[in-house]
Amino acid sequence: MELSRRDAVAALAALGIGAGAVGISQVGDSGSEGPPEAELPDDAHVEAVAVAVAEVLYPSAVTGVDEFVSEFLSARLSREGHSDGVREAVATVDDHAQQWHGEQYVNLDDNTRDRVLRELGTDTAEEDPEGTVAERVRYYLVNDLLLALYASPTGGELVGIENPQGHPGGTDTYQRGPQ
Amino acid sequence: MTESANRGQERDRSPVPNADVCVIGAGPAGGLVADSLADEHEVVVLEAGPRFDEADRLERQERAIRPAYDRPDVWEMGGERDAHAASGEWFYPLNHARVKGIGGSTLHWQGMVMRLHEADFNSGTERGVGPDWPIDYADLPPYYVAAERELGVAGGADNPFAPPREQPHPMPAFRPSYSDSLFAEACNELGIAMHSVPNARNSEPYDGRSECVGYGTCQPVCPSGAKYDATVHVESAAEQGATVIDRARVEQLAHDADSIRAATYTTPDGARHRQEADAFVLACGGVEIPRLLFMSDSDQFPDGLANESGLVGKYFMDHLFAGVGGILDEPTRQNHVGFLTSESHQFYDDAGEDIGPFKLEFFNYAGPSPVELALTGEDWGDDLLERLRSEYGNHVAVGALVEQLPREDSYVGLAPERTDDRGNRVPDVHWHVGDRALRTIERANEIQRSILEELGAEVTWTVGPDETGPAYHHMGTTRMGTDPADSVVDPACRTHDLENCWIASSSVFPTGGAMNPTLTIAALALRVADAVDAALR
Ligand SMILES: Cc1cc2nc3c(=O)[nH]c(=O)nc-3n(C[C@H](O)[C@H](O)[C@H](O)COP(=O)(O)OP(=O)(O)OC[C@H]3O[C@@H](n4cnc5c(N)ncnc54)[C@H](O)[C@@H]3O)c2cc1C
Ligand code: SF4
Numbered sequence: 001m002e003l004s005r006r007d008a009v010a011a012l013a014a015l016g017i018g019a020g021a022v023g024i025s026q027v028g029d030s031g032s033e034g035p036p037e038a039e040l041p042d043d044a045h046v047e048a049v050a051v052a053v054a055e056v057l058y059p060s061a062v063t064g065v066d067e068f069v070s071e072f073l074s075a076r077l078s079r080e081g082h083s084d085g086v087r088e089a090v091a092t093v094d095d096h097a098q099q100w101h102g103e104q105y106v107n108l109d110d111n112t113r114d115r116v117l118r119e120l121g122t123d124t125a126e127e128d129p130e131g132t133v134a135e136r137v138r139y140y141l142v143n144d145l146l147l148a149l150y151a152s153p154t155g156g157e158l159v160g161i162e163n164p165q166g167h168p169g170g171t172d173t174y175q176r177g178p179q
Numbered sequence: 180m181t182e183s184a185n186r187g188q189e190r191d192r193s194p195v196p197n198a199d200v201c202v203i204g205a206g207p208a209g210g211l212v213a214d215s216l217a218d219e220h221e222v223v224v225l226e227a228g229p230r231f232d233e234a235d236r237l238e239r240q241e242r243a244i245r246p247a248y249d250r251p252d253v254w255e256m257g258g259e260r261d262a263h264a265a266s267g268e269w270f271y272p273l274n275h276a277r278v279k280g281i282g283g284s285t286l287h288w289q290g291m292v293m294r295l296h297e298a299d300f301n302s303g304t305e306r307g308v309g310p311d312w313p314i315d316y317a318d319l320p321p322y323y324v325a326a327e328r329e330l331g332v333a334g335g336a337d338n339p340f341a342p343p344r345e346q347p348h349p350m351p352a353f354r355p356s357y358s359d360s361l362f363a364e365a366c367n368e369l370g371i372a373m374h375s376v377p378n379a380r381n382s383e384p385y386d387g388r389s390e391c392v393g394y395g396t397c398q399p400v401c402p403s404g405a406k407y408d409a410t411v412h413v414e415s416a417a418e419q420g421a422t423v424i425d426r427a428r429v430e431q432l433a434h435d436a437d438s439i440r441a442a443t444y445t446t447p448d449g450a451r452h453r454q455e456a457d458a459f460v461l462a463c464g465g466v467e468i469p470r471l472l473f474m475s476d477s478d479q480f481p482d483g484l485a486n487e488s489g490l491v492g493k494y495f496m497d498h499l500f501a502g503v504g505g506i507l508d509e510p511t512r513q514n515h516v517g518f519l520t521s522e523s524h525q526f527y528d529d530a531g532e533d534i535g536p537f538k539l540e541f542f543n544y545a546g547p548s549p550v551e552l553a554l555t556g557e558d559w560g561d562d563l564l565e566r567l568r569s570e571y572g573n574h575v576a577v578g579a580l581v582e583q584l585p586r587e588d589s590y591v592g593l594a595p596e597r598t599d600d601r602g603n604r605v606p607d608v609h610w611h612v613g614d615r616a617l618r619t620i621e622r623a624n625e626i627q628r629s630i631l632e633e634l635g636a637e638v639t640w641t642v643g644p645d646e647t648g649p650a651y652h653h654m655g656t657t658r659m660g661t662d663p664a665d666s667v668v669d670p671a672c673r674t675h676d677l678e679n680c681w682i683a684s685s686s687v688f689p690t691g692g693a694m695n696p697t698l699t700i701a702a703l704a705l706r707v708a709d710a711v712d713a714a715l716r
Contacts, residue, residue: 174515
C-alpha cells in the first residue's frame with residue numbers, strides 16, 4: 001500500500017508540530033551518554049538513517065517510505081526539545097553500526113539493520129524520553145516512526161481502521177460496516 | 180511543549196479591589212457562575228491550576244497515545260501540589276479523577292451529559308433508601324435547558340426512559356455506530372431498548388467551535404475543541420470583564436461569625452494575597468471544597484467552616500463501573516471515535532432498596548487501539564502488522580454506571596500527617612462503597628453477559644464487584660437539605676452557616692443516581708448564579 005503525502009500530513013496533524021519552547025522532553029540534560037550537541041547529525045543524515053530504520057520497522061506491504069518519512073521528519077525536527085532527541089537517537093544507531101559492523105547504518109543490508117536495533121535493545125525497551133539509551137532510541141526513533149505510520153490513514157487501513165486514533169478522519173467511518 | 184507550571188510566572192496575580200463575587204475554581208461550575216454574573220457584577224475567579232495553551236493540545240494528544248506517559252501526565256497532574264491520601268476500604272486514584280487548570284476536569288472528561296431521573300430526587304420515598312433531595316426534578320427544567328444550551332448538547336428524543344423534556348437538544352444526536360447495529364439485533368431479541376446518548380460534543384458547528392472531526396482521543400483530550408470544556412465559559416466570563424487569576428491556590432477562607440470576608444491565596448512567586456468580596460462561590464470540586472472548609476478552621480469553628488452539622492466531607496460518593504467484554508468472529512469497527520452513541524436506561528427506574536439505578540453503555544472503543552498497540556511489544560515489520568491485525572478488530576463491550584448510596588463512613592477528610600508543597604494537609608479520600616452498589620454491579624453484569632451471549636460473543640473479561648472502580652464523579656461532601664442539623668447547604672446551595680457563601684458542585688448532591696453528574700452540576704451552577712445575583716441586588 002502506497003504511503004502518500006496526505007499520510008505524512010495526517011501523521012503530523014496527529015502528533016502536533018507545535019513550536020513549543022524547551023520542554024521536559026529535552027534530552028540535553030539526560031546524562032553524558034549521548035554525543036555532545038555539536039556533533040549531532042544534520043537533517044539530511046537524520047533523514048537517511050530514519051528512512052533506513054523505517055524500512056525495517058514498516059511492513060513490507062507499504063511503499064513510498066522515503067517521501068513519507070522525509071515529510072514527517074522535517075516537521076518533527078523543527079520541534080524544539082524533540083529534535084535533539086531524534087538526532088541523538090540517530091547518532092546512537094550510527095555509532096553502534098560503525099563500531100560493531102564497521103559500516104554506516106545506511107550502508108548495511110536489511111538483516112543487519114534489524115540486528116543493530118535489537119543489539120541496542122530497542123526491541124525490548126519501553127519508550128522513555130529520559131531513560132536509558134535503548135529507551136530513548138525507542139522513544140525518539142523507533143516509536144516516532146511507528147506512531148507516524150499507524151496514526152496515518154494508510155497505516156490504519158493496513159490494520160483495518162481507516163480512521164485511527166490521532167487522525168481527524170471525521171464521523172462517517174465509525175458508522176460504516178466492514179467493506 | 181513547556182510544562183504549564185513553568186510558564187506565566189510573571190503575570191499580575193494581585194487581588195481585585197471592590198469585587199462583588201469571588202469564584203473559587205474554574206471548572207464548569209465556576210465557569211458558568213462567573214459567566215452568568217460577569218456582565219452585571221465585578222467578578223474574580225481564583226483557579227489553582229494553570230491556563231493551558233490551546234496550541235499544545237496535539238502534543239497532549241500524543242501523550243495520551245504514547246506509553247511513556249500516564250493519564251495524569253497529559254494535564255500535568257500528580258506532583259506535590261496534588262498529593263493525596265486514600266485511607267478507605269477502597270483505594271481512590273484521585274489524580275486520575277480530576278484536572279487542575281482553567282477548564283477544570285472537563286479538559287479530561289468524556290462529556291456524557293444526561294439529566295437525572297425524577298426518582299433520583301426522591302430516593303428515600305421512591306426507593307426506600309437514602310435521603311430525598313430538598314428540591315425536585317420539577318425545580319430544574321429551565322436550568323437543565325439552559326445548561327444544555329451552554330454546554331452544547333447533541334442528543335435525540337428517542338430515549339423512552341428519560342424524564343420529560345420541554346424542547347429538543349440544541350444539536351441532533353450523533354448517529355449510531357456500526358457496532359451499535361450489531362448490539363441492536365441482540366437487544367431486540369432480549370427486549371432491551373437502545374437509544375442515543377446526549378453528548379456535550381458538537382455534532383455540527385456550535386457556538387464558534389468545530390464539529391467533531393473524529394480524533395478519537397476525547398478522554399483525555401480533544402484537540403479540535405468539539406468536546407465541550409469549561410475554558411469556553413471562563414473565557415467568556417473574562418471577555419465580559421471578569422478577572423481570572425490562574426495558579427492562585429486558595430488556602431483559607433477568612434471569616435467572621437456568619438460570613439466570609441476574604442479568600443487567602445498563594446501565587447507561584449510564593450506571595451500570599453487576600454481577595455475580598457461580597458459573595459463567595461466555592462466551585463473547586465467535591466474533594467477540594469471540603470478540604471478548603473477544613474483548612475479554614477478557626478477558634479470559632481474548630482471543626483472547619485460551614486460545618487456546624489459535622490457533615491462537611493461526609494457521604495462521599497462516586498459512580499461505579501461494571502462491564503463485560505468479549506470478541507466476535509466478525510469485524511466490529513471499534514476505536515474510530517472516542518465517545519458513545521448508544522445506551523440503555525431501561526433498568527434504571529427498577530431501582531429499589533436492594534438494587535440501585537444503573538444504565539448500560541454500548542462501547543465504540545472496546546479492545547485495543549492499533550496505534551497504542553504498535554508502540555509496545557518486541558516485534559516490528561510484518562510480524563508487528565500481523566499482531567495488530569490479530570488483536571484489533573473484533574472486540575465488543577457493554578459498560579454500566581451504578582449508583583452508590585451515601586454513607587457516613589465514606590468521606591473526604593484531611594490526612595493527619597501528609598502535607599503538600601505549601602505545607603497544607605492533603606485530602607484523604609476515605610472511600611467505602613457498600614453492598615447495594617456491589618449487588619447492582621452483579622445485576623448489570625448479568626444483563627451485559629446475556630447481551631454478549633445473544634450476540635454470539637466469546638466473553639473475555641468482566642468488571643464485576645471485585646474489579647470495579649470509580650467513574651471520577653465526586654459527590655455528596657457538602658450535602659443539600661432544609662435542616663441545618665443534617666445538611667451543609669440549603670436548597671439554594673447557600674451554606675446554612677455563612678450568609679454569603681454558595682457551593683456550586685456535585686458535592687451538594689444528597690444522592691447520586693447513576694447518571695454522569697455534570698449536566699446537573701451545570702444546572703445547579705446556573706441556579707446558584709441567579710441566587711447570588713438576587714442577593715447582590
Ligand atoms: C476521566 C474523566 C471522565 C469524566 N467523564 C464525565 C462524563 O462523561 N460526564 C460527566 O458528567 N462527568 C464526567 N466527569 C466528571 C466531570 O469532569 C466533573 O463532574 C466536572 O468537571 C466537575 O466540575 P466542577 O467545576 O465542579 O469541578 P472541576 O471540573 O474539577 O474544577 C474544579 C477546579 O477547581 C480548582 N481548585 C481546586 N482547589 C482549588 C483551590 N483551593 N483554589 C483554587 N482553585 C481550586 C481545580 O484546579 C479545578 O480547576 C469525568 C471526569 C474525569 C476525570
Ligand atoms: S472524536 Fe473526540 S477528540 Fe475527536 S474531535 Fe470528536 S470529540 Fe474531539
